[in-house]
Amino acid sequence: MRILHYINQFFGQKGGEEAANYPxxxxxxxxxxxxxxxxxxxxxxxxxxxxxCGDSYFNENEAVAVAGIAEIIEQVKPDLIVAGPxxxxxxxGVACGRVGKLASEMGITCISGMYPENPGYxxxxxxxxxxxxxxxxxxxxKALPNMAAxxxxxxxxxxxxxxxxxxxxxxxxxxxxxxxxxxxxARAVDMLIAKLGGEEFTTEYPMPVxxxxxxxxxxxxxxxxxxxxxxxxxxxxxxNPDHIESSSAQKYGEYSxxxxxxxxxxxxxxxxxxxxxxKCNENSDVVLPVDxxxxxxxEGFIGSLHDKFYTTVGNGTSVxxxxxxxxxxxxKLLDAGVSAxxxxxx
Amino acid sequence: MKLEVGNIHxxxxxxxxxxxxxxxxxxxxxxxIDKEAIIGFIREIDHRITEVKLDIxxxxxxxxxxxxxxVIEPRVKVEGKGHMFPGRNxxxxxxxxxxxxxxxxxxxxxxxxxxxxxxEGIIDMSGPGAEYTPFSSTLNLVxxxxxxxxxxxxxHEQILRTVGLETARKIGEIxxxxxADEVNTYETKPLLEQAAQYPxxxxxxxxxxxxxxxxxxxxxxxxxxxxxxxxxxxxxxxVMDGAxxxxxxxxxxxxxPSLVHQNSPVIHELYEHHGKKYNFMxxxxxxxxVTLADKERSSNWVTKLAVQQGWDAAVVSEEGFGNPDADxxxxxxxxxxxxxxxxxxxxxxxxxxxxSQSLADSTPKGDAVISNGNANMIIDLPAxxxxxxxxxxxxxxxxxxxxxxxxxxxISIEIxxxxxxxxxxxxxxxxxxxx
Amino acid sequence: MPVVHIATVVPISQTVGANRIVPAVAIPHPLGNPKxxxxxxxxxxxxxxxxxxNTLTTEISEQTVF
Numbered sequence: 001m002r003i004l005h006y007i008n009q010f011f012g013q014k015g016g017e018e019a020a021n022y023p024x025x026x027x028x029x030x031x032x033x034x035x036x037x038x039x040x041x042x043x044x045x046x047x048x049x050x051x052x053c054g055d056s057y058f059n060e061n062e063a064v065a066v067a068g069i070a071e072i073i074e075q076v077k078p079d080l081i082v083a084g085p086x087x088x089x090x091x092x093g094v095a096c097g098r099v100g101k102l103a104s105e106m107g108i109t110c111i112s113g114m115y116p117e118n119p120g121y122x123x124x125x126x127x128x129x130x131x132x133x134x135x136x137x138x139x140x141x142k143a144l145p146n147m148a149a150x151x152x153x154x155x156x157x158x159x160x161x162x163x164x165x166x167x168x169x170x171x172x173x174x175x176x177x178x179x180x181x182x183x184x185x186a187r188a189v190d191m192l193i194a195k196l197g198g199e200e201f202t203t204e205y206p207m208p209v210x211x212x213x214x215x216x217x218x219x220x221x222x223x224x225x226x227x228x229x230x231x232x233x234x235x236x237x238x239x240n241p242d243h244i245e246s247s248s249a250q251k252y253g254e255y256s257x258x259x260x261x262x263x264x265x266x267x268x269x270x271x272x273x274x275x276x277x278x279k280c281n282e283n284s285d286v287v288l289p290v291d292x293x294x295x296x297x298x299e300g301f302i303g304s305l306h307d308k309f310y311t312t313v314g315n316g317t318s319v320x321x322x323x324x325x326x327x328x329x330x331x332k333l334l335d336a337g338v339s340a341x342x343x344x345x346x
Numbered sequence: 347m348k349l350e351v352g353n354i355h356x357x358x359x360x361x362x363x364x365x366x367x368x369x370x371x372x373x374x375x376x377x378x379i380d381k382e383a384i385i386g387f388i389r390e391i392d393h394r395i396t397e398v399k400l401d402i403x404x405x406x407x408x409x410x411x412x413x414x415x416x417v418i419e420p421r422v423k424v425e426g427k428g429h430m431f432p433g434r435n436x437x438x439x440x441x442x443x444x445x446x447x448x449x450x451x452x453x454x455x456x457x458x459x460x461x462x463x464x465x466e467g468i469i470d471m472s473g474p475g476a477e478y479t480p481f482s483s484t485l486n487l488v489x490x491x492x493x494x495x496x497x498x499x500x501x502h503e504q505i506l507r508t509v510g511l512e513t514a515r516k517i518g519e520i521x522x523x524x525x526a527d528e529v530n531t532y533e534t535k536p537l538l539e540q541a542a543q544y545p546x547x548x549x550x551x552x553x554x555x556x557x558x559x560x561x562x563x564x565x566x567x568x569x570x571x572x573x574x575x576x577x578x579x580x581x582x583x584x585v586m587d588g589a590x591x592x593x594x595x596x597x598x599x600x601x602x603p604s605l606v607h608q609n610s611p612v613i614h615e616l617y618e619h620h621g622k623k624y625n626f627m628x629x630x631x632x633x634x635x636v637t638l639a640d641k642e643r644s645s646n647w648v649t650k651l652a653v654q655q656g657w658d659a660a661v662v663s664e665e666g667f668g669n670p671d672a673d674x675x676x677x678x679x680x681x682x683x684x685x686x687x688x689x690x691x692x693x694x695x696x697x698x699x700x701x702s703q704s705l706a707d708s709t710p711k712g713d714a715v716i717s718n719g720n721a722n723m724i725i726d727l728p729a730x731x732x733x734x735x736x737x738x739x740x741x742x743x744x745x746x747x748x749x750x751x752x753x754x755x756x757i758s759i760e761i762x763x764x765x766x767x768x769x770x771x772x773x774x775x776x777x778x779x780x781x
Numbered sequence: 782m783p784v785v786h787i788a789t790v791v792p793i794s795q796t797v798g799a800n801r802i803v804p805a806v807a808i809p810h811p812l813g814n815p816k817x818x819x820x821x822x823x824x825x826x827x828x829x830x831x832x833x834x835n836t837l838t839t840e841i842s843e844q845t846v847f
Contacts (some may be wrong), residue, residue, distance in 0.1 A: 207712045210797050
């Protein structure tokens with residue numbers, strides 16, 4: 001098992017804050033805390049290379065730094081990347097986290113270590129296994145053995161780590177599938193008995209909290225407004241040309257309605273697999289009201305209807321995908337000078 | 347209402363000269379199927395059937411079945427009134443759930459054939475996919491049934507549904523005179539007597555939410571499409587005689603095949619501690635309809651009926667996801683507000699990596715939730731030696747994406763497409779945790 | 782830009798944080814009703830869309846169901 005270790009200028013023995021602009025350097029073998037870590041790993045794994053990079057350099061030139069490190073990863077081809085530990089050093093933690101994200105994108109696991117309040121944890125916890133450390137480097141003598149233990153477990157388990165508490169890393173805020181000993185119905189009845197008896201029980205899924213946005217200020221008038229149409233009801237041109245998924249959509253579609261005054265059985269249908277599609281397939285205006293908006297446009301009730309509509313399938317589609325689609329669609333509408341949007345969902 | 351359920355443990359399934367229960371190796375029960383006779387029986391069910399094939403799929407085989415519509419357990423009434431899957435045929439309107447019922451345990455009838463909608467599933471009998479479906483461990487008689495092109499989607503679904511139920515019933519008949527390997531007795535008394543039986547124990551019940559959103563999202567109670575009911579009471583044993591059967595695939599992972607209703611897991615688990623930890627009073631069946639007014643009405647009725655029976659706590663199971671999350675949340679909020687403690691069963695749509703929150707609706711009252719797994723998880727299914735049904739639909743079914751089916755027959759797909767993977771009645775062991 | 786959400790299951794729209802919400806008819810046909818004849822259905826759809834458009838010129842300070 002070959003490890004590439006990422007550390008900052010301080011632990012790379014290049015200097016303190018005055019050396020924070022130190023650019024990326026690749027050296028062979030372990031450096032600084034890497035030496036001790038390497039000893040703890042014994043036969044299990046070896047730190048073959050170390051990247052040293054100044055914290056300011058990384059954070060102020062993120063794109064360049066990430067590209068440079070990606071090149072090094074391509075060249076070194078490590079089996080595992082270790083970053084830090086960063087304790088409560090904010091810029092260092094963010095850099096370690098970003099290296100973890102890059103590693104994950106390149107299909108390599110990253111193990112790091114930092115203080116739970118380090119912003120690097122909150123930003124990048126989903127893409128690296130991070131060992132919990134105290135808030136200062138005085139904790140090094142505990143942090144390194146904990147990281148070494150996690151690396152050993154990682155190797156022993158063939159790269160498939162167990163749950164955070166079991167293997168010693170901080171929760172990644174990911175939902176991970178596993179097979180329980182008892183089936184769901186039996187667990188439900190056990191939980192019911194506990195809840196009835198006032199005993200302690202742990203919910204298997206803490207209910208989500210959704211974010212909020214401030215209401216946007218109203219339009220002064222509809223007469224000169226350009227209205228956009230967006231739907232999660234899966235309305236697509238007949239034949240679903242972009243193959244939008246019937247569930248768990250991985251994409252959205254952007255389709256022209258220039259010169260279209262009515263959605264008909266011949267022109268449009270729904271790709272959505274979560275509701276009875278028969279009515280929408282007969283007349284997609286019941287989900288995406290193009291017909292009446294064209295009338296309102298002609299009558300001058302609104303300035304105009306934007307000539308493109310945006311659509312995806314809101315069926316088993318994750319919030320993360322939805323957020324991504326939403327941000328891109330909003331930007332496209334803004335770029336097209338759309339003044340307000342109607343969202344329909346099924 | 348008291349029901350004895352006699353299980354005949356079926357260890358072998360094969361085609362033979364007659365449809366009968368035979369003696370297999372070491373005296374084990376062996377079910378033999380007269381292929382031609384059963385095909386003839388199925389063809390008689392509806393004149394619009396154009397093609398029928400029968401296959402046997404056994405655990406461990408390199409066999410893939412898809413798109414699977416329903417899975418049904420062969421059962422037969424031995425004593426007591428009524429018919430299996432009541433309320434569909436003329437003269438079959440008796441209430442079921444009493445007397446004695448025999449089960450060909452370990453065997454299942456499955457229906458496949460050209461796809462009706464997006465929501466049909468995959469069952470692999472071996473390999474990594476087999477772990478995720480409870481039906482890789484049953485001995486399966488698979489019906490591939492095609493219908494005339496002129497049939498619309500509703501007719502197509504109805505014909506296949508009837509074929510599955512009638513065939514399971516036909517095969518179940520061979521268990522009628524057999525000696526059961528084990529007999530379990532389940533009893534729930536009339537309401538006042540049941541309350542009086544264990545006066546010192548807390549009263550609990552089961553809120554049984556059923557999909558009812560239209561094509562391929564419907565469920566039937568005594569033959570009634572449950573979108574047309576207001577919530578009502580059942581004796582728990584009624585479902586063991588097929589009072590509830592499926593006409594739906596929400597997504598294959600969390601639809602409840604008829605077999606799961608026949609073996610309704612929460613009901614069986616609630617009977618386990620009945621009379622010891624609590625008094626299991628009964629079942630409220632409710633729907634998940636497509637209008638807000640229906641959702642409000644049904645959740646109000648659920649709570650009214652639970653209060654009327656004096657429940658202290660309830661298990662609530664959802665079927666499907668998305669807008670039914672709102673029904674789950676309404677049931678939870680209203681029951682808790684009435685002082686009835688709830689435990690909720692659901693599954694999750696947390697993204698391919700598990701990176702998102704999992705439900706479309708939420709409530710702080712939902713503090714006791716059982717998760718039956720993240721349906722968005724991607725799985726790699728190797729090519730199989732034998733395919734029963736059609737794999738041309740892989741890319742378009744719920745959980746599939748463009749390129750899910752590779753040229754070599756292997757598949758990369760969300761477990762959403764695997765029948766029963768995240769079953770929300772808690773039939774299976776999959777769960778998700780914060781990792 | 783202001784947006785209006787036309788949705789059947791208003792509680793979900795509220796939970797996920799939409800601000801301007803117009804209740805719809807039913808999940809499979811938020812702006813239609815198969816029981817109506819075509820002209821009546823289109824008229825109803827027009828009224829719903831007009832209502833939705835009018836929310837866009839209405840100032841609000843919190844989530845509002847119109």
